[in-house]
Amino acid sequence: MSDAAHSLGRAHHFETAEQQYESATLGMWAFIVQEILFFGGLFGAYVVYRNLYIDAFSAASHQLDISLGAFNTGILIGSSLTMALAVRCAQKGEKNTIIGWLVATIILGFGFLGVKYVEYSHKWHDNLVPGSSFVWEKPGYLDVAGGQVKIFFSLYFVMTGMHALHMVIGVGIMLWLIAKIRRNEINEHYFTPIEISGLYWHFVDIVWIFLFPLLYLIGRHT
Amino acid sequence: MSDFPLFPEQASTIAWQVDALYGLLLALTLFFIVLVFGLVIVFSLKYRRKSEDEQPEQIHGSIPLELAWTIIPLFMAIGVFTVGADVFFRIERAPADPLEVYVVGKQWMWKAQHESGKREINTLHVPVGQPVRLTLTSEDVLHDFFIPAFRVKKDVIPGRYTTMWFEASKVGEYHLFCAEYCGTQHSYMVGKVYAMEPGDYHDWLLGGPMASESMEESGARQFAQLGCESCHMDNSSGRGPTLVGIYDQTRKLSTGREVVADIDYIRESILHPRAKIVDGYDAIMPVFDGQINEQSLNQIVAYIKSLSESE
Amino acid sequence: MSAVANAVENGHSNGKTYLNETYGIKSWLFTLDHKRIGILYLITLAAFFAAGGVFASLVRIELATPQGDVFEAETYNKLFTMHGVVMIFFFLIPSIPAVLGNFLLPLQLGARDVAFPKLNLISYYLYTAGGVVALTAIIAGGVDTGWTFYTPYSTTYSNSFVALALIGVFINGFSSILTGVNFIVTIHKMRAPGLTWFRLPLFIWAQYATSLIQVLGTPVIAITILLVVFERLFQIGIFNPTLGGDPVLMQHLFWFYSHPAVYIMILPGFGVISEVIACFSRRRIFGYSFVAFSSLAIAILGFLVWGHHMFVAGQSTYAGMVFSFLTFLVAVPSAIKIFNWAFTLYKGSVLLDSPMLYVLGFIGLFTIGGLTGLFLATLGLDVHMHDTYFVVAHFHYVMVGGMVMAFLAGVHFWWPKMTGKMYSETAARVGVFLIFSGFNLTFLPQFVLGYMGMPRRYHTYPEEWQALNVMSTAGASVLGIGFTLTIIYLLWSAIGGKRAEANPFQAKGLEWENAGSPPIAHNFVDIPIVVEEAYAYGKKHDEAQIESPEPAKEEEVV
Secondary structure, three states, X not given: OOOOOOOOOOOOOOOOHHHHHHHHHHHHHHHHHHHHHHHXXXXXXXXXXXXXXXXXXXXXXXXXXXXXXXXXXXXXXXXXXXXXXXXXXXXXXXXXXXXXXXXXXXXHHHHHHHHHHHHHHHHHHOOOOOOOOOOOOOOOOOOOOHHHHHHHHXXXXXXXXXXXXXXXXXXXXXXXXXXXXXXXXXXXXXXXXHHHHHHHHHHHHHHHHHHHHHHHHHHHOO | OOOOXXXXXXXXXXXXXXXXXXXXXXXHHHHHHHHHHHHHHHHHXXXXXXXXOOOOOOOOOOHHHHHHHHHHHHHHHHHHHHHHHHHHHHHHOOXXXXXXXXXXXXXXXXXXXXOOOOEEEOEEEEEEOOEEEEEEEEOOOOEEEEEHHHOEEEEEOEOOOEEEEEEEOOOEEEEEEEOOOOOOOHHHOOEEEEEEOHXXXXXXXXXXXXXXXXXXXXXXXXXXXXXXXXXXXXXXXXXXXXXXXXXXXXXXXXXXXEEEOOHHHHHHHHHOHHHOXXXXXXXXOOOOOOXXXXXXXXXXXXXXXXXXXXX | OOOOOOOOOOOOOOOOOOOXXXXXXXXXXXXOOHHHHHHHHHHHHHXXXXXXXXXXXXXXXXXXXXXXOOOOHHHHHHHHHHXXXXXXXXXXXXXXXXXXXXXXXXXXXXXXXXXXXXXXXXXXXXHHHHHHHHHHHHHHOOOOOOOOOOOOHHHHHOOOOHHHXXXXXXXXXXXXXXXXXXXXXXXXXXXXXXOOHHHOOHHXXXXXXXHHHHHXXXXXXXXXXXXXXXXHHHOOOOOOHHHOOOHXXXXXXXXXXXXXXXXXXXXHHHHHHHHHHHHHHOOOOOOHHHHHHHHHHXXXXXXXXXXXXXXXXXXXXXXXXXXXXXXXXXXXHHHHHHHHHHHHHOOOOEOOOHHHHHHHHHHHHHHXXXXXXXXXXXXXXXXXXXXXXXXXXXXXXXXXXXHHHHHHHHHHHOHHXXXXXXXXXXXXXXXXXXXXXXXXXXXXXXXXXXXXXXXXXXXXXXXXXXXXXXXXXXXXXXXXXXXXXHHHHHHHHHHHOEEOOOOOXXXXXXXXXXXXXXXXXXXXXXXXXXOOOOOXXXXXHHHOOOOOOOOOOOOOOO
């Protein structure tokens, strides 16, 4: 492969930088489609059970802290903004600014995870984590079956837990990006990894945009 | 030929229809096998390569052929579907006033109780010439009640009821199998179905060690013993809604939703009463989940159903 | 029209191919070369196939007698479960895509590698990691839930290593997903200049449709597995009826993937059939675009029929009708393919060597398998046949008589390309004969057994069914010998067989005409430029008397 115009970062099995860029983007989109189906199964289960056990789901949903959830939504949307700004700066090649925005995204991501930790520990204290310690005795909600409430919380923990796991992975990706920028393996000529990581992060944000109303908001009402 | 049969006895009214479907599909299959095998074998031999650098004519395709072998199979498919769906509809829809038998499957046995109260284990006695409906549930995992000679089966699910019906047409003794893998002794969860002349069936019901009361009587007795009748009275003056005439009627719930009071509803209302509360009543019914076994539940359900039977 | 613009290069100037370009175990285990990855998959897959085959043999040995006298019931249940899990998840699903897809996609597309070579290697290791975890579950004591692991048996009642085995399957699923992503991008973005969509070999079309299913379907089984594992480990209650959960919901989620999964298994097989038939008839595939589109139709329709596994599971009558109707529809594209392949032979120049014999065997056996699927799609019949040996016979006809034969056809056809060696044609023909006859003897009696009422997953059965079961076991022995023989002579040829020519079957296609056998590490010296349609055999286009068997208008497929 004697290609004199071998641009930074172009892998040898691609013929042009454009081919590599398009491939990376299409690959990330295909991966995101798969993720949609992954969460889709959970959304499907939620919709089915909510329909069957409306009262139990409403009672359970009332146990979630709507203000913490809203706060988290704000943080996550903010982190998508900082991520988009990082991508924008990448196009202009301002190394330190890119790192700055990525760090901001990471901080917001940790903020989100911190709030989730607080929420989860509240649930643990209230014996609402499904498992052997689950006990349902909320005054005013005696007319709901504990087993049905447990299903809500099972779905809550699996859905938000999977989401949180994807965020942790996203934070990891960001740290990796920062390392690559500092090693100058990413610059204004080649910043595809930042763009496609941005796609991933926005997707994780969008999943939350669906989770929050489904679990915290509409679940409250019968 | 009877030593090497290709299908079981036809012992129910639906069996010949199912076998006719089988015959139809066999005929279709044979037709296509002959056609496809024929084409392929004839073409591969007739057009066998004669020399190493033989260059055959190139044919891209033929729209008429494509249309033919798309549209004709499509119509055949729709035809077979229709006939199959029709037979299915008949298999699924029980006629009016069947004989009711309640069956409970559990690892690894079948327990059945007839309306008269008579019980049996791993066997099922039925009269010939009368529709029989089985109401099935499981105490533990998924099972399936399969009678090959009748050509019927249905999954048996824990936590809810499924139903199936048949009309035996031939006196005899037939295999009963569990047809949904259910654990270690799945292959041993088998039994026998005895189709009898109606007279013999009635004798059987009355003879042998029998329950002293019919299912409805057992149900009524437990209805009283468990305290149900203190709230569910014959009229609407009780703290709970009356259960007279409610079976298969639409009920309005406190949430505004409407449900049909089928056997699954009755069952749920006993085990998880607060899941669905009838409009105008309070959530005060005690929870019976874990306190009544499946067979007792069946008896209570049978009793409640009887409260809706016209005299 | 002129042939492809560049000359064939049989080996680099230093005579090295991808096989000997670098040496040492590390150069294989850390390779980024799609061809080496394909070979790695082939070896691992063969090992899993052997394991699955051993389980099958033990099952058939037990079933030779009506009593359960060889194994304890629990052991038998573990044997059929592990046969299913290993064969489906660790052999059938990866098989053609992982071996032939990986090896051939870049070559057929005129590319140097797949779009994401590192992801490709990761896919391989996810496959092996998943396999190791599943094997651990097997060695630790096994799983006895059936490969379908229905709840609540799998979550609450089974005493076997359910969670561990499922985690192995879960990990393996990501291998499938990432391969799908890789192939979709490769097909979209890495085609050589001039290689438009309708010039693509049909193997690529088939692989593309397969990858769509892999990407869309596999995540749903992933989440199902996760929920079942959580339920088993933490009793979260989602499928547990005593806690208000719904076991039938689990079946919906399970089959939403597992039905399309069978199309993941068969579609690549269809692709192989097209390639081999074209070469061994020296003809373009009859009705190219119909065959191409039928693959996509199957992929899409395949997502809409999962409820046909649940006709007696307690789903509503109307749902059953919808699913049955759609299932009949999905049969039509497969029929279209069979007829197009048959007519590819018409007035062709047919060579009946072993790859072609496998193809002809496929056409016959897949026709039977597919048609018996229609028996099961017929609602009135399925009530009787569900969960009997009829189903077992049906799916073995399509999976073994179909997919495995297609796989073997492909492995034989591209063997000289992959290894540079040629196997013994005589041994291969013996293999075909043993496999074909052994297979039919094993599974044809099972149709009868099924209609008689013998349920699946039974360890004992009524005595009157012994004759048919003995026939089936006898057939299984012949089949086993056939497979063993095949592995032996293929290995033999790879180690010490005679060198193959560059294009022993005079096949068309970039992998045959522009790359060596075996190819160099970078596939091509120069990327080819494509100017002609796929399978451009025969006389020059403008000189050909293009005709169709009926007096109808000419159909140009370019």
